[in-house]
Amino acid sequence: MGKFDDLPEARRRGLEKMEEVYGFEMTDGSGDFFRYTAEHLFGDIWQRPGLSTRDRRIFLIGMLVGQRANDVLTIQVPAALANEELDAEALRELVILACHYDGWPNGSRMNAVVEDSIAKAERARAKKES
Known part of the structure; x- marks a missing residue:
């Protein structure tokens, strides 16, 4: 139950x-x-049908970057990693895309969230393996 x-x-x-x-x-x-x-x-x-959770997450991350909603990015980016919807390489690619479409300063803020999330996920994985 x-x-x-x-x-x-x-x-x-x-x-x-x-x-x-x-x-x-x-x-x-x-x-x-x-x-x-x-x-x-x-x-x-x-x-709803038509988009996977991963598709919705990518779209949402893009909207959050554009809205400068880093507080919500700090929830969505780690969840994308944890659910294996996006890996470190894919998240870093989204940062590069964001920098070019939404401006370097905003992409840089996203990069900080992404890199922090990747580092935390890697530390958690290493801790689990030891």
Whole structure:
């Protein structure tokens, strides 16, 4: 039995998808904002046919770079690595693309998030292997 099995179907699906996308354990929340996030955004939009989770993540990362939303990039980039949707090489390629389309300063900010995420993932992997 899963930890969200006692919740309505839309809420359960949304919370499970949130865990997959964010890469960390979720708990149920309250209020309309959380309800729309869990049930609509993650229970419906992130699960529509036509794009994979990886496709959606790449698109989202691009939008976040353009919006200078590094706080959310610090969630999405590590989750992409953890879910093996993007590896270090692919993330570094996105940085180069961002630099040329969105400007070097913004691409540089993205690069800092990417390199920090890669370093943390490599440290975690080395710790697990030892």
